[in-house]
Amino acid sequence: MRLAVLLPLGVLVLLAGSARAARVTYSTGPFAVYCTSSGQLCDPPETLTVVATAPRARITRIEYDAPDAHCSSGRLHVAVDGREVARMRYVAARERTTLRRRINLRAGTHVFAFRFEGRTGGCNVGAVVSWGGTITLVGRG
Numbered sequence: 001m002r003l004a005v006l007l008p009l010g011v012l013v014l015l016a017g018s019a020r021a022a023r024v025t026y027s028t029g030p031f032a033v034y035c036t037s038s039g040q041l042c043d044p045p046e047t048l049t050v051v052a053t054a055p056r057a058r059i060t061r062i063e064y065d066a067p068d069a070h071c072s073s074g075r076l077h078v079a080v081d082g083r084e085v086a087r088m089r090y091v092a093a094r095e096r097t098t099l100r101r102r103i104n105l106r107a108g109t110h111v112f113a114f115r116f117e118g119r120t121g122g123c124n125v126g127a128v129v130s131w132g133g134t135i136t137l138v139g140r141g
Contacts, residue, residue, distance in 0.1 A: 058140055059105065060100065061099065076097075076116060
């Protein structure tokens with residue numbers, strides 16, 4: 001059996017075990033990011049650190065739930081270890097977007113970074129000031 005162990009500070013450890021990989025889920029919980037950048041792509045990113053001890057761990061689904069407070073639409077850019085791997089679809093307040101893509105992870109520490117790209121409309125007049133929500137990673141450990 002494989003186990004997922006949650007540690008403080010957003011660290012997920014995937015432990016090796018039997019031949020059948022166990023399902024693992026990790027969530028940021030509700031968060032908010034206040035942008036230090038100008039324009040539609042917000043910095044700093046929201047990050048999650050994943051520590052995989054299994055030789056072939058993988059993330060198969062990423063979900064982003066936009067909060068009620070979103071007053072304009074936007075989408076997430078997803079990077080793993082500094083390399084952008086996907087862009088999710090645009091969502092508005094109270095919507096969910098799901099990215100179904102296999103992201104293979106070798107044993108070791110990996111950093112997922114999520115940057116929000118806004119779109120003019122609602123309260124967005126050309127720049128993202130803040131964003132937030134909940135991000136969930138689902139996979140096999």
